[in-house]
Amino acid sequence: MKLKSIALAAAMSALAIGAHAEGLKVGMITTLSGGGAGLGIDVRDGFMLAMKQSGRDDIEVVIEDDQRKPDIAVQLADKMIQSEKVDVLTGIIWSNLAMAVVPAATAQNKFYLSPNAGPSALAGKRCHKNYFNVAWQNDNLHEAAGAYAKGAGYKNTFILAPNYPAGKDALTGYKRMYGGDLAGETYTKLGQTDYAAEIAQIRASGADSVFFFLPGGMGIAFLKQYADSGVDLPVVGPAFSFDQGILQAVGEAALGVINTSQWNKDIDNAANSAFVDSFQAEYGRLPSLYASQGFDTANLLISAAGKADVKDQDAFRAALEAAEFDSVRGDFAFGPNHHPVQNIYVREVIKEGDVYTNKIVGTALENHADAYAGDCKM
Amino acid sequence: MPTYLIVEQLLNGLQFGVMLFLSAAGLTLIFGVMGLINLAHGSLYMIGAFAAAAVAGATGSFVMALAASLAAAAAAGALVEILVIRRLYDRDHLDQVLATFALILIFSEGTRWMFGSFPLFLDVPSYLSGPVTLPGGIQYPLYRLTIIGIGLAIAAGLFLLIARTRIGIRIRAGEADREMIAALGVDISKLYTLVFALGAALAGLSGALVGAIQSVQVGMGEPVLILAFVVIVIGGIGSIKGALVGSLLVGLTDTFGRILLPVAFGTFMEPSAANSVGAALASMSIYLLMAVVLIVRPTGLYGRA
Numbered sequence: 128m129k130l131k132s133i134a135l136a137a138a139m140s141a142l143a144i145g146a147h148a149e150g151l152k153v154g155m156i157t158t159l160s161g162g163g164a165g166l167g168i169d170v171r172d173g174f175m176l177a178m179k180q181s182g183r184d185d186i187e188v189v190i191e192d193d194q195r196k197p198d199i200a201v202q203l204a205d206k207m208i209q210s211e212k213v214d215v216l217t218g219i220i221w222s223n224l225a226m227a228v229v230p231a232a233t234a235q236n237k238f239y240l241s242p243n244a245g246p247s248a249l250a251g252k253r254c255h256k257n258y259f260n261v262a263w264q265n266d267n268l269h270e271a272a273g274a275y276a277k278g279a280g281y282k283n284t285f286i287l288a289p290n291y292p293a294g295k296d297a298l299t300g301y302k303r304m305y306g307g308d309l310a311g312e313t314y315t316k317l318g319q320t321d322y323a324a325e326i327a328q329i330r331a332s333g334a335d336s337v338f339f340f341l342p343g344g345m346g347i348a349f350l351k352q353y354a355d356s357g358v359d360l361p362v363v364g365p366a367f368s369f370d371q372g373i374l375q376a377v378g379e380a381a382l383g384v385i386n387t388s389q390w391n392k393d394i395d396n397a398a399n400s401a402f403v404d405s406f407q408a409e410y411g412r413l414p415s416l417y418a419s420q421g422f423d424t425a426n427l428l429i430s431a432a433g434k435a436d437v438k439d440q441d442a443f444r445a446a447l448e449a450a451e452f453d454s455v456r457g458d459f460a461f462g463p464n465h466h467p468v469q470n471i472y473v474r475e476v477i478k479e480g481d482v483y484t485n486k487i488v489g490t491a492l493e494n495h496a497d498a499y500a501g502d503c504k505m
Numbered sequence: 506m507p508t509y510l511i512v513e514q515l516l517n518g519l520q521f522g523v524m525l526f527l528s529a530a531g532l533t534l535i536f537g538v539m540g541l542i543n544l545a546h547g548s549l550y551m552i553g554a555f556a557a558a559a560v561a562g563a564t565g566s567f568v569m570a571l572a573a574s575l576a577a578a579a580a581a582g583a584l585v586e587i588l589v590i591r592r593l594y595d596r597d598h599l600d601q602v603l604a605t606f607a608l609i610l611i612f613s614e615g616t617r618w619m620f621g622s623f624p625l626f627l628d629v630p631s632y633l634s635g636p637v638t639l640p641g642g643i644q645y646p647l648y649r650l651t652i653i654g655i656g657l658a659i660a661a662g663l664f665l666l667i668a669r670t671r672i673g674i675r676i677r678a679g680e681a682d683r684e685m686i687a688a689l690g691v692d693i694s695k696l697y698t699l700v701f702a703l704g705a706a707l708a709g710l711s712g713a714l715v716g717a718i719q720s721v722q723v724g725m726g727e728p729v730l731i732l733a734f735v736v737i738v739i740g741g742i743g744s745i746k747g748a749l750v751g752s753l754l755v756g757l758t759d760t761f762g763r764i765l766l767p768v769a770f771g772t773f774m775e776p777s778a779a780n781s782v783g784a785a786l787a788s789m790s791i792y793l794l795m796a797v798v799l800i801v802r803p804t805g806l807y808g809r810a
Contacts, residue, residue, distance in 0.1 A: 160613065161724040164622045290784045312776065313767065314784035318728055320719040323517035323649065324760045330644070331510045347624055347720035355629055355646045355718060357636030376624035376720055 150185035151437050153428065154207035156200055156228065157218035159192035163343045165372040166220045166417050167192070170242045172410055173421030174217070180405065181429045189213060195220075197227040204228045208235055214437040215240060217424055220417075222246040222265060222293040233257045236440065238447070242424040243417060246292045247299075250466050251499030257440075259447055259465040261424040263389055264497035265293045266300030268365035271387035271471035271491035272338055273304030276363055278491075282307045285334035285360075287325055289341065290314035297340035297365070303498060310334030315341070320348045326356045336360055342367040347376050354380035361385070366485075369476055371415035374483040381476045381483060389471050390419040390456050391487050398453035413484060419455050426452040462496045464503035471495055506768075509643050514760055520649045522756025523656030527711030528729050529736040529748040530663060531704025537743025538679045538700050541590060542598050544605040546708055546733065547726025548612035553578040553709025554716035554725060555616055558627040567630035571713050578709020579702040581612075586701040591694065609727070617723050624722040627713075652714055659707070660749050667745060676700060680743060735791055739798045741808025750806055755791050762790030 155174065158167035171190060178188060189211055193200040200219065207213045215238040219225045225244035232239050233255040241260040249255070250264045276284060286301055286309060288294035294314060302309075310332040313325055329337055337360050341349050346368025353362070366388030374381055392403045392413065402422055406414040414422075430452035435442035450461055462468045471492045474485040532546050556577035561570035585608060593601045628634075629648045636644040667673040675696055678686040687693040712726070719725070736755050740747025767783030774782065798806060 159622075160617070161727075164617070164723065165624070168622050290781065290788070295781070312780050314780050315763075316784070316788040320715075320725075320728065321517075321521055323520065324514055324763045327510060327513045327517060328764060330513075331507065344624060344720035344722050344725070347722075348718065351628065351720075352646075352718050355634055355636075355648060357644050357646070372623045373720075376626045376722075378626050378628055380628075 150187060151215065151428075151432050152211065152213045153186060153188045154204075154211060154213035154216045155188055155190045155218035156193050156203045156207070156216065156224075157190070158195045158220050159190075161194050163195050163220065165415075166243070166343065167218070169372060169415045169417035170218060170220065170421035170424075173406065173414065173418035173423075174242065174425040175421075176402075176406055176409055176418075177422045177425030177429065179409075181425075183429060183432070186429070186432060190218075193219070193224060195224070197224050200224040200228050201231070204232055208232060208237055214238065215428060217242055217428075219244050222296070223291055225249065226292060229258055230255070238437070238440075238443070240424050240428060240447075242420045244293070245466065245497075247296050247497075247499050248292075250464050250497050251502035254464045254499075254503035254505060256444060256465075256505045259427070259461065260467065261427055262420040262467070263469070263471075264466045264499065265296035266303065266499075267471060267492075267495060267497060268367075268387045268389070269297040269300030269338075269340060270304045270495070270498075271473070272363045272365055273301040273306075274491045275385060275387060275473050275489075276301075276305050276336060276338065277307065279336075279361075279363075281305075281336040281361070281363075283310045283333065283335045284338050284363075285309070285311045285313075285329045285332050285336070286338045287311075287313040287315060287341075288339065289317040289319070289345065291317045293342075294340060301338050301340075304492075305338075315345075317345075319345060322349045322352050323356075325349075326353055326358060329360070330356070330358050334360055337362045339364050340367065343373065347373050350377045350380045350384075363387075366390075366416050366474065369474070369485060370417065371413045371484060372417070374476065374485075378483070382478060384476045385488075386474050386476070386485070387471055387491050388416055388474050388485070389467070389469050390416050391472060391474050391485050393486055394455065394457060394472075396453075396455070396457045399455040399457075402455045413482070423452075423454050423456070423459070426454070462500050464497070464500040464505070466497050466500065468494055468496045506764075509641055512641065513643050513645060514764055515757070516643075516645055516649070516653070518757035518760035519753065520653050520656075520756070521760055522753035523653050523660075524711055524715055525729075525732055525736050525752035525756055526656055526660060526749050527707050527714070529733040529740070529752050530660075530745060531707040532733050533737040533740065533743055533745060533748045534676075535701055535704045536737065538676055539590075539594055539697055541593060542601045542605065543590070543704075544602060544730065545585065545608035545612065546704070547728075547730030548609050549578045549582055549705040549708040549726070550712035550729055551616060551723070551726040552581050552612065553706075553712035554627065554721045555620055555625065556709070557713035557716055558625040558721045559620075561627055562625075567633075567717075570627070571710065574709045574713030575706045578712070579706035581709075582705020583698050583702040585705075586698045590701065591697070594697075613723050620723075622723065624720045627716045627721050629717045648718060655714065659710075663745055672696075672699070732791070735795050737805075739795050739805055741802075741805030743809070744805070744807040747805055747807035754794065758790050758794050759787075762787040766790070 431446035434446040473489040553574035557570035557574040560573035736751040740751030770779035
C-alpha cells in the first residue's frame with residue numbers, strides 16, 4: 128500500500144515535471160470555504176479576471192482552499208511546491224497563514240506575491256528577495272486612519288483589534304500616526320462575534336472617537352451592535368470592515384463611516400474603470416478591495432512573465448521590481464523591501480440607489496511607504 | 506470600575522449566557538436522550554439564521570423571520586434525523602462524530618451554494634432597536650434585554666415541558682432506559698425525531714436571534730458549537746439545568762474575563778503588553794473554568810456519574 132502510493136507519487140511528480148517544461152505555473156492558496164471565504168473568492172475572481180483578459184494560455188493557475196487554517200495552508204504549499212512544481216505562490220488572505228507559508232516557500236526559491244496579508248515581520252527583518260506584497264504592509268491603512276484622526280482633531284480615541292499578528296500591526300500603525308491620547312486599548316479574540324463588553328467599556332471610557340480593525344464578519348457584528356448601543360462617537364477604521372462584500376450585510380449602521388483604503392471604485396484612471404466594468408460584467412457584483420488586489424497581483428505577474436522567464440530568477444525578480452503594469456490604483460511602485468509605495472485615501476460609506484458603497488473624500492497619506500523598510504536587508 | 510459599568514457587564518454576561526443556553530439545551534437534550542454527539546448542531550444554528558435573513562428580506566417582518574428560523578431548523582433537524590442520524594444510535598461516538606462532521610461540510614457548502622459566500626443582511630427590527638434607560642441611568646440595548654427575556658422564557662418552558670408533560674415523561678424515561686420504554690409501547694423512533702427537531706429548532710431560533718446583531722454567514726455555527734460543548738461539559742452532559750447554569754457561568758466568565766484580566770495585568774505591566782496578555786488569557790478563561798469544574802466534579806455540575 129505504502130510502496131504503491133510512493134510509486135504513484137513519483138509517477139505523478141514525473142508527470143508534473145513533464146508538463147512543467149513550458150510556461151509558468153502559479154499556485155494560489157486562498158480561503159474559499161467557511162467564514163472569511165468572501166475575501167478569498169474576491170481575490171481569486173479578481174486574479175482570474177486579469178488572467179482571462181491577458182489571453183495568455185502559457186500561465187497555469189492551480190487554486191486550493193486553505194479553509195483559513197494555517198496547518199492546511201502549509202500542507203497545500205508543500206503539495207504545490209513539491210508535487211505540482213509551481214514557480215510562484217500567491218493568494219493567502221490571513222497574516223497568520225502567511226507567516227506559516229511564506230518564509231518556507233521563499234526559502235525553497237519560489238516567488239510569493241501577496242495579494243492581501245502583509246505582516247510586519249515579512250516587511251522588516253524577515254523580508255526576502257522573492258517575496259513581493261502587492262496590497263499593502265499591514266500597518267498602512269491603519270496609519271492612514273491615525274493620520275485622518277489626527278487631522279480631524281480627535282484627542283482621545285478608544286482602539287480595538289483582534290489578538291493576532293495583523294491586529295497588533297493595526298493598533299501599532301494607528302498609534303504611529305495618531306499622536307493623541309488613548310481612552311482605551313483592547314485586543315479581542317479572533318473570530319469573536321459579541322462585542323457588548325467592549326462597547327460598554329467604550330461608553331464608560333470618555334473617548335471622543337473609536338478606531339477599530341475587525342475584518343470580515345467580526346466587523347459586521349461590531350458595527351451592528353455599536354449602532355444599536357446608543358453610543359454615537361465617530362468611528363474610523365480601515366477599509367476591511369467597510370468593504371463591498373460586507374457593507375450590504377451591515378446596512379444602515381455603516382452609513383457615513385470614515386474608512387481608509389488604497390483603492391476605491393471611483394479612483395479615476397482607465398485601468399480602474401475598465402476593471403470595475405469588466406468585473407461587474409463577469410461576476411454580476413461590484414468589485415471589492417480584495418478583488419482589486421487580486422487583479423493587480425495577476426497583472427503584475429503577467430507583466431513580469433512578458434519580460435522574463437521565471438527560470439531566470441534574477442531577471443524575473445527585476446521584472447517584478449519594475450512593476451510595469453497598469454494598476455487600478457493609478458501609479459504603483461515597490462519600495463526597497465518589495466512592499467508598495469502608494470497613496471492611501473479616506474473614504475466615506477454612502478448609498479447609491481439600493482447599494483451601500485464607498486466614495487473617496489480625501490487623501491490621508493501620499494506616496495506612503497511602510498515603517499519597516501529600513502530593517503530589511505535583502 | 507464604576508458600579509453602573511459592572512451592572513452593564515453583568516447584563517452582557519447574562520445575555521451571552523442565555524444565548525448559549527439556547528444552543529446548548531438542544532445539544533444536551535439530544536445527547537441525554539439518544540446518546541448522540543451531534544457536531545452538526547452548529548449547522549442547524551446557521552440554517553436558522555439564514556432562513557430568518559431570507560424571510561426578513563422577503564417579508565420585512567422580524568416575527569415571521571423568527572418563525573421561519575424555528576420551522577426551517579426543525580424541518581432540517583427532522584430530515585437529518587430520519588435520513589442519517591437514525592443509523593448512528595447504535596454505533597460508537599467516533600462514528601457519530603465522523604458522520605455529523607460530514608453533515609457540517611454538506612450544510613456549509615449547501616448554504617454557500619444557495620445563498621453565496623457573502624454575509625447576508627439581518628437587522629434588529631425598528632421597534633426593538635436602540636438603547637433603553639434602566640433604573641440607575643444605565644443605557645442598555647433593548648434588543649439584548651429582549652434576548653434575555655426570550656431565553657429565560659424558553660428555559661422555563663423547557664423545564665415545564667420536561668417536568669410536567671407526557672412528552673417530558675417519555676423523554677426522561679428515554680434518558681433512563683431506552684429499551685424499556687420501547688418495550689412499554691412508546692414509539693421510540695418518533696420520540697427521537699421529535700427531540701432532535703426540538704433541539705434543532707432551539708438552535709435555529711438562537712441563530713436567528715443572534716444573527717440580527719452579528720453576521721449571518723457560512724461557518725457562523727462552529728464557534729458556537731465549541732462553546733455549547735464547553736457549556737454542556739461544565740453543566741453535566743444530558744442535564745437541562747446543567748446547561749442553564751453552565752451557560753450562565755460561561756457567559757459571565759467570558760465577559761468579566763475580557764474586561765478584568767487586562768486591568769489586572771495592567772497593575773504590574775506596561776499597558777500595551779497587559780492588554781495583549783490579558784486578552785490572550787481571557788480567551789482561555791472559559792476553558793480554565795471547564796478544567797476546574799472537571800477536576801472538582803468529573804461528571805460536570807449536574808451530571809450523573
